[in-house]
Amino acid sequence: MNIKSLLLGSAAALIAVSGARAADAVVVAEPEPAEYVKICDVYGAGYFYIPGTETCLRIGGYVRYDIGVGDSGSLDGVNHVPDHQDGDTHSTYYKNTRFTLKTWTGQETELGTLKTYTETRFNFGNSSGDYTSGSTDWQGRNKSTSLRFAYIQLGGLRVGKDDTAFDTFIGYAGAVIQDTLVPYGGQESNVVQYYFDAGNGITAVVSLEEGAGANTIDSYVPHVVGGLKYKADWGALTGVVAYDSNYEEVAGKVRLDVNVTKELSLFVMGGYGTDDNLTDPTNAVNAKGRGFYKQWGGNWAVWGGGTYKFNDKTSFNAQVSYDDWKNLGIAANVAYTVVPGMTVTAEVDYLNAGKFDDADFSNWTKANKKSSVGGILRFQRSF
Numbered sequence: 001m002n003i004k005s006l007l008l009g010s011a012a013a014l015i016a017v018s019g020a021r022a023a024d025a026v027v028v029a030e031p032e033p034a035e036y037v038k039i040c041d042v043y044g045a046g047y048f049y050i051p052g053t054e055t056c057l058r059i060g061g062y063v064r065y066d067i068g069v070g071d072s073g074s075l076d077g078v079n080h081v082p083d084h085q086d087g088d089t090h091s092t093y094y095k096n097t098r099f100t101l102k103t104w105t106g107q108e109t110e111l112g113t114l115k116t117y118t119e120t121r122f123n124f125g126n127s128s129g130d131y132t133s134g135s136t137d138w139q140g141r142n143k144s145t146s147l148r149f150a151y152i153q154l155g156g157l158r159v160g161k162d163d164t165a166f167d168t169f170i171g172y173a174g175a176v177i178q179d180t181l182v183p184y185g186g187q188e189s190n191v192v193q194y195y196f197d198a199g200n201g202i203t204a205v206v207s208l209e210e211g212a213g214a215n216t217i218d219s220y221v222p223h224v225v226g227g228l229k230y231k232a233d234w235g236a237l238t239g240v241v242a243y244d245s246n247y248e249e250v251a252g253k254v255r256l257d258v259n260v261t262k263e264l265s266l267f268v269m270g271g272y273g274t275d276d277n278l279t280d281p282t283n284a285v286n287a288k289g290r291g292f293y294k295q296w297g298g299n300w301a302v303w304g305g306g307t308y309k310f311n312d313k314t315s316f317n318a319q320v321s322y323d324d325w326k327n328l329g330i331a332a333n334v335a336y337t338v339v340p341g342m343t344v345t346a347e348v349d350y351l352n353a354g355k356f357d358d359a360d361f362s363n364w365t366k367a368n369k370k371s372s373v374g375g376i377l378r379f380q381r382s383f
């Protein structure tokens with residue numbers, strides 16, 4: 001072995017030893033444990049466990065933009081707006097942007113499923129206004145923020161703010177935007193409700209309610225709603241009865257839903273209500289003889305319509321309504337799902353409604369009826 005070979009071998013050995021020691025000196029930190037959101041599929045899609053709890057939470061809502069034109073009464077057209085150049089009045093668009101935030105929670109307990117639901121709405125836009133009468137509703141502005149729903153449900157017991165069971169249990173009046181051209185009942189209320197599921201498609205509800213606005217409860221006696229439903233593959237048959245404790249009047253509705261085919265579903269709903277006290281002259285300011293539940297004109301009213309699905313993206317919806325005061329409402333729209341989660345709806349509405357020409361609402365004539373037509377275009381992104 002010559003000296004050159006010996007020196008090269010020694011250098012290689014030193015480099016190897018140095019490299020090993022350098023490698024031993026590098027300390028790799030252990031990764032921090034990550035806490036991932038755990039999916040909860042017990043109550044459907046979109047739920048996740050709130051970290052550290054057994055409560056499942058879902059957050060959702062929608063952003064909506066409405067453009068309306070037409071006569072006030074059939075739609076939210078804005079009438080008698082001042083012209084800023086010559087002072088004349090004219091009409092303009094009704095517009096409204098809404099952001100709605102919804103939350104759902106669910107948790108299993110020894111007394112059954114504990115749930116909550118909330119819905120809060122934020123609006124910017126204008127309303128149907130009349131400048132000549134001093135109204136400023138036609139101006140674009142931030143409108144009221146409303147707590148639309150907020151209730152707790154344990155098993156069959158529900159307490160909090162909800163729509164009246166007079167509407168929710170039997171169903172609203174079709175998949176049209178303007179479904180209250182002929183109104184079918186009160187809506188928002190504080191409630192104490194109990195839902196009962198007897199099996200075989202039979203369910204029932206009893207609801208103690210407060211009402212809202214001018215018809216809010218005026219004593220310790222609540223409004224009372226009871227309902228019974230039978231649901232099957234062909235559709236459903238539902239009935240509700242309500243007692244308005246303010247006026248000691250009774251109203252009821254019966255509804256038939258039929259799934260004619262996979263594409264076509266139809267419904268018809270009839271309502272009847274007593275109004276002896278509601279038409280008293282001293283109550284004339286209370287929504288023209290309407291109580292919290294019987295909000296249609298006269299004793300009876302009928303609503304009918306349906307939905308036809310052309311395909312997974314496009315559907316046609318229609319509703320016709322008529323009441324004892326000979327008020328007629330017709331609404332029809334086409335809803336198109338542009339992409340999943342975004343729907344555009346174009347609707348046309350017609351209303352032929354009468355009015356009273358005296359203070360006690362005893363003189364109603366067909367000559368007082370007025371026709372109005374309007375349309376609305378809605379863009380909605382739901383999540």
